[in-house]
Amino acid sequence: xxxxxxxxxxxxxxxxxxxxxxxxxxxxxxxxxxxxxxxxxxxxxxxxxxxxxxxxxxxxxxxxxxxxxxxxxxxxxxxxxxxxxxxxxxxxxxxxxxxxxxxxxxxxxxxxxxxxxxxxxxxxxxxxxxxxxxxxxxxxxxxxxxxxxxxxxxxxxxxxxxxxxxxxxxxxxxxxxxxxxxxxxxxxxxxxxxxxxxxxxxxxxxxxxxxxxxxxxxxxxxxxxxxxxxxxxxxxxxxxxxxxxxxxxxxxxxxxxxxxxxxxxxxxxxxxxxxxxxxxxxxxxxxxxxxxxxxxxxxxxxxxxxxxxxxxxxxxxxxxxxxxxxxxxxxxxxxxxxxxxxxxxxxxxxxxxxxxxxxxxxxxxxxxxxxxxxxxxxxxxxxxxxxxxxxxxxxxxxxxxxxxxxxxx
Ligand code: HEM
Numbered sequence: 001x002x003x004x005x006x007x008x009x010x011x012x013x014x015x016x017x018x019x020x021x022x023x024x025x026x027x028x029x030x031x032x033x034x035x036x037x038x039x040x041x042x043x044x045x046x047x048x049x050x051x052x053x054x055x056x057x058x059x060x061x062x063x064x065x066x067x068x069x070x071x072x073x074x075x076x077x078x079x080x081x082x083x084x085x086x087x088x089x090x091x092x093x094x095x096x097x098x099x100x101x102x103x104x105x106x107x108x109x110x111x112x113x114x115x116x117x118x119x120x121x122x123x124x125x126x127x128x129x130x131x132x133x134x135x136x137x138x139x140x141x142x143x144x145x146x147x148x149x150x151x152x153x154x155x156x157x158x159x160x161x162x163x164x165x166x167x168x169x170x171x172x173x174x175x176x177x178x179x180x181x182x183x184x185x186x187x188x189x190x191x192x193x194x195x196x197x198x199x200x201x202x203x204x205x206x207x208x209x210x211x212x213x214x215x216x217x218x219x220x221x222x223x224x225x226x227x228x229x230x231x232x233x234x235x236x237x238x239x240x241x242x243x244x245x246x247x248x249x250x251x252x253x254x255x256x257x258x259x260x261x262x263x264x265x266x267x268x269x270x271x272x273x274x275x276x277x278x279x280x281x282x283x284x285x286x287x288x289x290x291x292x293x294x295x296x297x298x299x300x301x302x303x304x305x306x307x308x309x310x311x312x313x314x315x316x317x318x319x320x321x322x323x324x325x326x327x328x329x330x331x332x333x334x335x336x337x338x339x340x341x342x343x344x345x346x347x348x349x350x351x352x353x354x355x356x357x358x359x360x361x362x363x364x365x366x367x368x369x370x371x372x373x374x375x376x377x378x379x380x381x382x383x384x385x386x387x388x389x390x391x392x393x394x395x396x397x398x399x400x401x402x403x404x405x406x407x408x409x
Contacts, residue, residue: 073315160217254398
């Protein structure tokens with residue numbers, strides 16, 4: 001089906017682009033329609049949009065595709081894709097091997113399941129402290145009271161960012177991460193650029209400080225790697241610290257927010273997870289699949305590649321709609337049903353291949369502890385808002401606030 005035909009077919013079915021703000025609350029029927037009608041869709045900007053699970057899973061693992069925006073020779077104009085694509089050339093997510101492998105291996109030791117497991121007691125006490133502050137009120141905003149502070153504090157402690165500075169990151173990080181959305185208006189792009197500059201400056205100063213006085217934190221460990229030889233350039237160190245920082249909480253925050261909303265809208269599943277705490281592992285995987293925090297990731301063809309009968313030419317971009325892949329009925333039986341006991345759940349919420357989310361083990365642990373503790377401690381949990389509002393992001397999907405009620409302790 002040609003570009004115009006899909007647009008017409010969508011309009012006929014009373015549907016529009018999943019990127020539009022009015023579709024934030026529920027893009028899934030649109031994904032299903034596109035997947036059914038044109039699973040490899042050639043978008044008006046020249047990029048290829050994949051909505052099937054098998055196509056996306058194969059794309060992410062295919063060495064013929066790169067993540068380096070400099071490889072892009074057609075499709076979206078890099079200038080229109082947000083400054084992060086232009087200035088972020090040393091961000092690991094935009095590098096190919098061998099630079100990607102070198103950079104990733106330097107920090108990956110800090111994120112192995114074993115290292116992450118050692119953070120369990122601290123994460124548990126943090127979740128307990130955050131809930132202690134609200135249990136007597138009988139109500140809370142899940143985003144402001146739990147979902148935002150939890151991953152922020154964890155990543156700050158891991159990297160070695162002083163507690164006193166945490167609050168100022170809130171808007172910097174939100175504005176900078178929005179640049180991943182691509183097609184932004186000038187005001188949002190300027191805001192993102194300024195926020196990115198503040199973040200880089202902040203980390204430049206902090207790195208200087210750690211250089212003078214190393215501590216037991218990830219930033220000091222990265223500095224040691226830098227001074228041990230030419231394995232890590234200064235620009236790479238700064239961009240990696242900033243990436244970990246932003247990736248560390250913009251996403252996990254939305255796992256807790258989107259996941260709580262999904263459970264509250266599916267009370268039978270909420271009760272299952274509350275009554276059988278052993279379900280928290282499969283439950284968190286299911287929440288990641290059902291309404292994950294990251295809906296899109298992209299690759300650029302380094303040679304002509306056939307995908308689902310279409311030819312993606314060298315230099316063209318293929319976009320994997322992870323949120324659509326995760327609801328593909330060919331891969332997940334009854335995909336629109338939340339089932340906290342779902343097994344064989346190989347979702348793509350963390351992407352795949354060499355760029356598979358570096359922080360997946362940490363995000364999983366934070367999610368498991370947050371949901372298990374919330375369900376155990378907050379009895380009679382229910383939604384206190386009819387239509388929760390979504391943030392103005394498409395790629396990173398999450399709520400601005402989520403008010404809930406429960407029995408006051
Ligand atoms: C629920 C929470 C999270 C989700 C859903 C998520 C999702 C993703 C996705 C979809 C990608 C792109 C993968 C690809 O293109 O194949 C990614 C990459 C990445 N994530 Fe996460 N993420 C989460 C939490 C975290 C955390 C807590 C950290 C770090 C502390 C982190 C650090 C990274 C990094 C560094 C990359 C780039 C990896 C590379 O290019 O090799 N993420 N994540």
